[in-house]
Amino acid sequence: xxxxxxxxxxxxxxxxxxxxxxxxxxxxxxxxxxxxxxxxxxxxxxxxxxxxxxxxxxxxxxxxxxxxxxxxxxxxxxxxxxxxxxxxxxxxxxxxxxxxxxxxxxxxxxxxxxxxxxxxxxxxxxxxxxxxxxxxxxxxxxxxxxxxxxxxxxxxxxxxxxxxxxxxxxxx
Numbered sequence: 001x002x003x004x005x006x007x008x009x010x011x012x013x014x015x016x017x018x019x020x021x022x023x024x025x026x027x028x029x030x031x032x033x034x035x036x037x038x039x040x041x042x043x044x045x046x047x048x049x050x051x052x053x054x055x056x057x058x059x060x061x062x063x064x065x066x067x068x069x070x071x072x073x074x075x076x077x078x079x080x081x082x083x084x085x086x087x088x089x090x091x092x093x094x095x096x097x098x099x100x101x102x103x104x105x106x107x108x109x110x111x112x113x114x115x116x117x118x119x120x121x122x123x124x125x126x127x128x129x130x131x132x133x134x135x136x137x138x139x140x141x142x143x144x145x146x147x148x149x150x151x152x153x154x155x156x157x158x159x160x161x162x163x164x165x166x167x168x169x170x171x172x
Contacts, residue, residue, distance in 0.1 A: 050088035054080045092123035092130040107145035113137045
């Protein structure tokens with residue numbers, strides 16, 4: 001009997017695959033796919049709602065993807081772009097109070113006043129005005145007013161601090 005030996009050789013061919021083409025960029029801004037979850041896309045909204053911000057997008061090297069030590073796709077995987085360049089509204093804020101001014105009268109009861117300005121910052125771009133009052137006052141007492149006399153119908157009467165001293169009856 002003659003014995004034949006069959007030998008089968010399997011050759012494994014290994015081929016390096018370079019990444020040739022980037023996949024699609026994800027969109028810059030929010031669209032219906034974000035709301036519905038369609039397409040599995042990832043993208044980022046702008047980093048701010050007003051003023052200058054950034055939003056980013058990305059892509060994947062998958063057409064074909066590199067394998068077996070193949071080279072990656074040329075170019076960048078991520079990209080950024082300036083977004084929302086609209087000016088932000090600025091709400092007003094009060095600056096510091098001024099010092100109280102002098103008493104409003106030299107003698108008797110008066111008022112000290114102070115003020116402030118809505119400028120820290122001032123409202124702009126449809127921002128809200130400052131809330132509250134721009135002036136403030138407190139009572140003050142000047143020195144005691146000197147006594148004096150006034151001639152009125154019915155005679156001479158003494159005054160002090162804006163009032164008649166004593167009891168007076170006027171008759172006409």
